[in-house]
Amino acid sequence: MLEYVAKRTAIAVFVVFATSALTFLLLSLIPGDTAVMIIQRVFVGDVTYNPSRMEIKAAEEMFQLGNPLWMQYLHWLSNALHGDLGVSYISGRGVLGEILVRLPATVELAITATILSLLVAIPLGVISAAKQNSKFDYSSMALATFFISMPNFWLGLILILIFSLHLDLLPVSGYGGIEHLVLPAITLCAGMMSVTLRLTRSSVLEVLRLDYITTAKAKGMDEKRILYRHVLKNAMIPVITIVGLQLGYLLGGTVIVETIFAWPGIGKLLIDSINARDIPMIQGCVVFIAIVFSLVNMLVDLSYYFLDPRIKYDEV
Amino acid sequence: MTLRFKQNKLPGKRSIYLLKHKSVAIGSTLIVMLAFLAIFAPYLTPYDPIEVDLYNNIQSPSWEHPFGTDNLGRDVLTRVIYATRIDILASIFIVGISMIIGISIGIVSGYYGGVIDKVLVGMMDTFLALPEIILALVLVGALGPGLFNVTLALSLLGWVKYARVSRGLALSIKEKEFIEAMKAVGVNDFYLLTRHIAPNTISPLLTLAALHLGHAILSLAALGFLGLGAQPPMPEWGAMLNEGRIFLRGGWWLSIFPGLMIMITVLAFNFIGDGLRDALDPRMKEVVIK
Numbered sequence: 369m370l371e372y373v374a375k376r377t378a379i380a381v382f383v384v385f386a387t388s389a390l391t392f393l394l395l396s397l398i399p400g401d402t403a404v405m406i407i408q409r410v411f412v413g414d415v416t417y418n419p420s421r422m423e424i425k426a427a428e429e430m431f432q433l434g435n436p437l438w439m440q441y442l443h444w445l446s447n448a449l450h451g452d453l454g455v456s457y458i459s460g461r462g463v464l465g466e467i468l469v470r471l472p473a474t475v476e477l478a479i480t481a482t483i484l485s486l487l488v489a490i491p492l493g494v495i496s497a498a499k500q501n502s503k504f505d506y507s508s509m510a511l512a513t514f515f516i517s518m519p520n521f522w523l524g525l526i527l528i529l530i531f532s533l534h535l536d537l538l539p540v541s542g543y544g545g546i547e548h549l550v551l552p553a554i555t556l557c558a559g560m561m562s563v564t565l566r567l568t569r570s571s572v573l574e575v576l577r578l579d580y581i582t583t584a585k586a587k588g589m590d591e592k593r594i595l596y597r598h599v600l601k602n603a604m605i606p607v608i609t610i611v612g613l614q615l616g617y618l619l620g621g622t623v624i625v626e627t628i629f630a631w632p633g634i635g636k637l638l639i640d641s642i643n644a645r646d647i648p649m650i651q652g653c654v655v656f657i658a659i660v661f662s663l664v665n666m667l668v669d670l671s672y673y674f675l676d677p678r679i680k681y682d683e684v
Numbered sequence: 685m686t687l688r689f690k691q692n693k694l695p696g697k698r699s700i701y702l703l704k705h706k707s708v709a710i711g712s713t714l715i716v717m718l719a720f721l722a723i724f725a726p727y728l729t730p731y732d733p734i735e736v737d738l739y740n741n742i743q744s745p746s747w748e749h750p751f752g753t754d755n756l757g758r759d760v761l762t763r764v765i766y767a768t769r770i771d772i773l774a775s776i777f778i779v780g781i782s783m784i785i786g787i788s789i790g791i792v793s794g795y796y797g798g799v800i801d802k803v804l805v806g807m808m809d810t811f812l813a814l815p816e817i818i819l820a821l822v823l824v825g826a827l828g829p830g831l832f833n834v835t836l837a838l839s840l841l842g843w844v845k846y847a848r849v850s851r852g853l854a855l856s857i858k859e860k861e862f863i864e865a866m867k868a869v870g871v872n873d874f875y876l877l878t879r880h881i882a883p884n885t886i887s888p889l890l891t892l893a894a895l896h897l898g899h900a901i902l903s904l905a906a907l908g909f910l911g912l913g914a915q916p917p918m919p920e921w922g923a924m925l926n927e928g929r930i931f932l933r934g935g936w937w938l939s940i941f942p943g944l945m946i947m948i949t950v951l952a953f954n955f956i957g958d959g960l961r962d963a964l965d966p967r968m969k970e971v972v973i974k
Contacts, residue, residue, distance in 0.1 A: 624909065
């Protein structure tokens with residue numbers, strides 16, 4: 369077990385490093401003179417300002433822009449390992465601080481959407497499987513297919529159109545009380561709900577086919593008791609994986625949902641930085657997302673150990 | 685000397701059977717209709733998708749303009765039809781390139797094994813370790829916005845699933861007798877990989893490709909919606925939604941219809957993909973679900 373944890377941690381660390389290097393390399397392709405941009409935006413605050421040669425040189429030295437790319441990366445990396453992700457070209461504030469300020473909004477949205485999707489998907493999935501090929505099963509599968517194919521930005525706009533503009537029940541966008549959270553959370557949860565619903569159904573069906581369930585039925589056990597006591601526990605293992613993997617979808621989804629609803633989270637921060645070509649901020653957001661994503665994936669893998677004692681890690 | 689073996693194709697009867705599968709039939713019908721729209725776009729509508737007509741801006745749906753007109757007076761139906769060309773072609777391009785890259789990496793990895801396999805699998809794991817859309821955003825951020833760059837970015841990112849599946853297939857195919865036989869008579873590796881192993885991976889990958897087509901359209905439109913994909917005045921569904929978003933209050937038709945088209949198209953590809961999966965190989969389920 370310990371060996372597996374060590375191996376899994378090593379992989380996660382490698383992935384984060386690889387991502388940071390790849391992002392750094394890609395972002396260096398962005399055209400434009402970085403030194404001029406820094407002077408204009410961070411120091412002067414005027415995009416039309418024309419810096420002198422001296423100023424450019426000073427800025428290049430300060431941010432070590434004259435060095436070869438690998439040295440710049442190592443410089444960034446050593447700073448990053450000390451908790452310093454650099455300074456935003458736009459606001460002039462620290463990248464890490466900015467990300468941490470935005471973090472609670474994204475976490476709030478993501479957790480609400482996850483809970484919402486599980487509350488709908490798991491009961492529907494279990495009932496669908498228990499009543500396979502019934503009308504209920506068909507309609508919940510149709511619902512899942514429908515929402516999987518629906519672009520979430522379109523769903524968001526439809527929800528705004530109905531609930532904010534026509535019925536005037538909820539605010540169009542912004543961050544604040546619970547009424548602001550409803551539409552973004554529903555928009556974000558729809559796709560995730562469909563995937564979890566399908567997986568719960570197929571996973572329960574798979575367990576229902578196993579011999580020990582037949583035995584339990586032959587013993588004359590109550591069907592409901594079989595379902596809740598014996599099927600669910602085993603069927604939930606793949607569901608937990610998918611919920612973990614869905615985090616990727618969620619982080620991607622927040623980019624869009626936060627943009628539609630002007631939700632001040634990390635997704636919106638990333639999009640704004642891409643539009644403004646704020647290189648340190650893009651780099652910071654991506655690395656931050658990579659860390660969160662790897663960490664969650666690792667925890668999901670490790671949680672198997674407790675959920676399914678049949679898995680032996682020495683063989684992995 | 686050339687050796688020819690029968691390649692693994694869907695036999696004629698099988699394809700008829702597939703079309704009898706309800707969801708495959710519905711999906712294919714929808715795709716044929718969309719292809720018709722894309723090919724005959726100029727003959728189907730009297731309007732131009734780009735020409736501005738400010739006298740007729742933001743008109744609600746009518747007989748003349750069934751989907752209304754946008755803020756620049758262009759017929760929304762016309763633009764939606766022309767966008768079919770761009771979105772479907774771009775997604776086919778994305779899936780094609782992803783498949784070529786994925787199969788090449790996958791079969792090399794599975795066939796040679798050893799260090800090459802370890803390195804390539806490590807690469808696959810790294811790409812899988814980050815959400816696709818985030819990587820696409822970084823790539824597009826670096827390359828700059830535009831339809832071509834977005835298509836390129838998504839093409840370079842979609843290969844991992846194909847690589848994983850074709851690696852597994854190559855591992856099993858290389859143990860087959862006909863490969864052993866060819867190795868024994870001295871056929872070279874390149875010929876073996878391109879002519880015998882690669883073709884055998886294609887039919888199991890079809891399900892993946894059908895679902896990927898739908899997924900590619902969603903990603904393409906999402907990036908278009910974020911303003912990073914197709915730039916105005918090009919008609920692309922995602923970009924149209926983005927342009928129409930500001931006019932949601934006074935002109936819902938600007939954003940609702942392009943979104944509807946995205947959904948119909950994605951639904952069609954998903955129907956085909958799900959149907960193929962059920963019909964061809966029920967075990968693919970675990971691989972395909974994302």
